[in-house]
Amino acid sequence: MNKQPDPSKLDETKAFNVPMVESVEDDSDEMTEETFADLVAYLDGELAAEEVTEVEQRLARDDAYRDRLRQLQHSWDLLESLPRTSINDDFTRSTVELVALSIGAQVEQRRGQSWWVQRMRWGVAGIIVAVFALGGFGVAYERLTRDQRQLLRDLPVIERVDLYREVNSIEFLEKLASEGLFDEEKADAP
Amino acid sequence: MSLSDSAAFLARKYEMIDPDVRLMLQVQNDNAAAFEELVSRYQSRLVGVMEHLVPKRELAEDLAQEVFMRVFRARKNYVPGAKFSTWLFTIANNVASNAKRSVSKRKEVQVTGAPGFDSGGFSIDRMALEASGLMPTRKLDRDELGLVVREAIQQLNERQRMAMLLSRFEGLSYEEIGKTMDLSVQAVKSLMSRAREKLRQLLEPYVDHGVLGKVPEIQVEASDETEG
Structure with a gap:
């Protein structure tokens, strides 16, 4: 990108680094939208080096093109006559205060929302604790009473363990069981 | 990378x-x-x-x-x-x-809502009236010229105005204006050329003498299709 040309030198062909001899004859080319856009971009310093050369060559030979450039630059310069924007001294302070108030309001809003959110969280946490407590109690109860329940189930056998030792044969006992000898005892068992 | x-x-x-x-x-x-x-x-x-x-x-x-x-x-x-x-x-x-x-x-x-326009009477119509010879021609002071320039800026469409303001007063490059306005560099180039041509036509009467004059009919009208 190239720097914007000095407007005070727009009348001088030399300002465009083009040999004076080329400006002698007026060779006005057609002003298309594209060449005009190039001229504006030239003034804005937005052209690449080779495009700058092209524009400057045309400026050197084309009076109308050069006039248009001068008019564009002068109308651009008139924008300087716009009154400067003056800002009240309080603007910075009031802006910062406004932002602080806005953040304060957001914090309050979040605080209001968080009152409910916090209670919901406590509620959910309470339910989870209760479920785990009940589950833990169930597991502990099951483990603690498992041996006692086994003993209770085995009580009829324990009561007759001496008698069963006398028999000294599992096959014989199984045969007695299959004939229904222990049915009454099974019914008595818990 | x-x-x-x-x-x-x-x-x-x-x-x-x-x-x-x-x-x-x-x-x-x-x-x-x-x-x-x-x-x-x-x-x-x-x-x-x-x-x-x-x-x-x-x-x-x-x-x-x-x-x-x-x-x-x-x-x-x-x-x-x-x-x-x-x-x-x-x-x-x-x-x-x-x-x-x-x-x-x-x-x-409001079409011309900038300060001074509501009551100051610096409308395009008024400028045309002064240029018609019904009112005496006179040289504008800086404040008046400022209002005329402001009015001319108001005549640009919204996108031309934004691009022009960013270029002229913020010194943004076409690429930066493109980022700001979500446009390609080529679109910004087109936008800027239309904005500057329109300003040139509007302000031409004031360029050399600072005299109120008729604001010419604008030949170059921006179309969003070609700019965007």
Whole structure:
């Protein structure tokens, strides 16, 4: 990108680094939208080096093109006559205060929302604790009473363990069981 | 180089070259003094641009404050991907566009709402009347010329005006204007050429003599299709 040309030198062909001899004859080319856009971009310093050369060559030979450039630059310069924007001294302070108030309001809003959110969280946490407590109690109860329940189930056998030792044969006992000898005892068992 | 590496490289680059980016990074860390400094640096420029985009000065100030509010709210997600001013004016462009839309919806928009226009009578019609010979020709003082220029700027369409303001008063390049307005460089080039030609035609009578004159019919009318 190239720097914007000095407007005070727009009348001088030399300002465009083009040999004076080329400006002698007026060779006005057609002003298309594209060449005009190039001229504006030239003034804005937005052209690449080779495009700058092209524009400057045309400026050197084309009076109308050069006039248009001068008019564009002068109308651009008139924008300087716009009154400067003056800002009240309080603007910075009031802006910062406004932002602080806005953040304060957001914090309050979040605080209001968080009152409910916090209670919901406590509620959910309470339910989870209760479920785990009940589950833990169930597991502990099951483990603690498992041996006692086994003993209770085995009580009829324990009561007759001496008698069963006398028999000294599992096959014989199984045969007695299959004939229904222990049915009454099974019914008595818990 | 991956996308995140590229973003990190850009962030470091802009942090190094742009002091306002460094300030914004301090704002990101909740530094209130840095925010105040940014407001102080940009308030005049922002209000200056805004007052050409919306009908009332008070609205321009409100919108400038809205822009600063958005800057502060966006601080935690800020990643330097351009000069700070480019980022700021991107937000400003969005805020101004939204405001204009809502004003249009309420049908309260005024065509020439800039200060001095409501009562000062510096309308295109009045200028044409003075040029017609019914009123004596006279040289404009600087204030009057300022109002004429302001009126000429109001004649640009919204996008031409924004591009012109960013170029003329903020010194943004076409590429930066493109980032701000979400346009290609070529579209900005076209937009700028139309804006400057329209201004040239409107201000031509004042260029040499500063004399009120008839504002010519504008030959070059911008069409959004060719600009965008």
